[in-house]
Amino acid sequence: MDVLLTLLYVLFSICVLYPPTxxxxxxxxxxxxxxxxxxxxxxNFIEYHTKRITMTALIHSTLPFGxxxxxxxxxxxxxxxxxxxxxxxxxxxxxxxxxLCWWEYNSTKHPAVRSLLYYASPGQDWRVVANSxxxxxxxxxxxxxxxxxxxxxVATETWLIKVSQYKLNIVKQDDxxxxxTATDNHNVTSSGEDKIQYVNIEAIPSVDEVERxxxxxxxxxxRDLLQRLARPIRVPEHLSLLTTQIERFVAVFKQHxxxxxxxxxxxxxxxxxxxxxxxxxxxxxxRCLAPPPHLGGGLQQCKNCNCRVLWCAxxxxxxxxxxxxxPQERWLAGRCTCPVCRAPFCLLDVCPARPARPAPRSQAxx
Numbered sequence: 001m002d003v004l005l006t007l008l009y010v011l012f013s014i015c016v017l018y019p020p021t022x023x024x025x026x027x028x029x030x031x032x033x034x035x036x037x038x039x040x041x042x043x044n045f046i047e048y049h050t051k052r053i054t055m056t057a058l059i060h061s062t063l064p065f066g067x068x069x070x071x072x073x074x075x076x077x078x079x080x081x082x083x084x085x086x087x088x089x090x091x092x093x094x095x096x097x098x099x100l101c102w103w104e105y106n107s108t109k110h111p112a113v114r115s116l117l118y119y120a121s122p123g124q125d126w127r128v129v130a131n132s133x134x135x136x137x138x139x140x141x142x143x144x145x146x147x148x149x150x151x152x153x154v155a156t157e158t159w160l161i162k163v164s165q166y167k168l169n170i171v172k173q174d175d176x177x178x179x180x181t182a183t184d185n186h187n188v189t190s191s192g193e194d195k196i197q198y199v200n201i202e203a204i205p206s207v208d209e210v211e212r213x214x215x216x217x218x219x220x221x222x223r224d225l226l227q228r229l230a231r232p233i234r235v236p237e238h239l240s241l242l243t244t245q246i247e248r249f250v251a252v253f254k255q256h257x258x259x260x261x262x263x264x265x266x267x268x269x270x271x272x273x274x275x276x277x278x279x280x281x282x283x284x285x286x287r288c289l290a291p292p293p294h295l296g297g298g299l300q301q302c303k304n305c306n307c308r309v310l311w312c313a314x315x316x317x318x319x320x321x322x323x324x325x326x327p328q329e330r331w332l333a334g335r336c337t338c339p340v341c342r343a344p345f346c347l348l349d350v351c352p353a354r355p356a357r358p359a360p361r362s363q364a365x366x
Contacts, residue, residue, distance in 0.1 A: 030056050034052075039051070046134060053111055053166055054102065054103075057098075062092045065085070068088050115171070136156040139157065143224060145217050150164070151215075155228040162213050177231070178231065179204060180200065186198070198217065199241070201217065201222070253316075257313060260351045260352065261287075262353075262354050272312040274315040278314065282313050282316055283309050284338055284345050287348045302346050303344055305338045307341055310340065323336055
């Protein structure tokens with residue numbers, strides 16, 4: 001009985017310390033069980049995590065004492081029970097003293113506040129800096145990347161934040177350098193056709209007073225994170241980032257459409273309406289011939305597209321890849337539809353768009 005009870009309590013403790021997906025989905029995690037006490041993370045980010053870290057540390061320190069109580073409830077009455085109860089009860093008592101030390105002197109020793117003290121001006125209360133961070137966290141422009149069930153990485157316009165069970169690592173983007181320190185690849189399928197890569201990124205503050213920290217994300221999540229960062233992530237020469245399946249397709253897609261005839265445009269070419277970063281450089285114009293009648297009835301036939309030059313080659317390639325069906329080797333042989341007018345087109349219909357060259361002026365006779 002004691003062995004079974006011990007195994008069950010060990011399993012319970014592991015689920016409390018490192019909650020699996022099932023526990024998170026069921027709401028059996030500290031942040032959700034004490035939601036009324038913790039408040040809203042979005043409204044007051046720093047206050048929420050000061051309470052959460054305090055509650056997490058206190059509950060985790062009571063797990064050994066809870067084990068002794070479970071044994072006593074299970075009928076264990078050994079002579080060592082009293083000593084075990086006293087010994088394990090010391091942990092939550094010591095943690096209560098530690099928590100009191102955290103909250104004294106305006107909570108300046110709290111793990112959630114310690115990183116903010118450097119960014120407070122002399123004589124300024126750290127709550128001023130916390131209020132600025134809280135306002136940025138409410139913005140919809142922030143990027144939040146889950147790391148584990150109990151940790152995440154958040155990038156706002158000014159701040160980089162790593163949230164963990166017992167700590168908050170906070171640093172300003174302007175005072176920090178992000179560098180890839182390690183990569184590891186994993187096969188999604190047994191054949192190794194699809195791979196996923198994880199990268200370890202270290203945040204290196206420019207001052208020693210702010211603590212360094214490391215977080216681990218997938219390559220796809222890192223690319224989403226780059227949109228919010230003020231500085232690029234440095235990648236050492238001996239490390240290489242794995243390109244995604246869509247990126248590999250876009251590279252091949254660009255090579256093929258460059259072989260099509262150039263479509264000259266008389267009007268000014270604008271920015272791509274999808275990414276708004278690159279200039280629109282492709283025009284969908286039907287060039288392929290309709291198949292013979294006895295071969296028709298298969299794929300939807302290409303149609304004329306009357307849209308002007310709106311897209312860049314990379315965005316059209318991604319649009320094609322997200323709607324392609326079947327094995328990747330046959331994506332280029334299929335058809336796609338125009339993002340605007342939905343006219344079907346094939347690879348032969350995607351032509352590079354270039355501004356029309358002005359006709360040379362004839363010189364007036366002398």
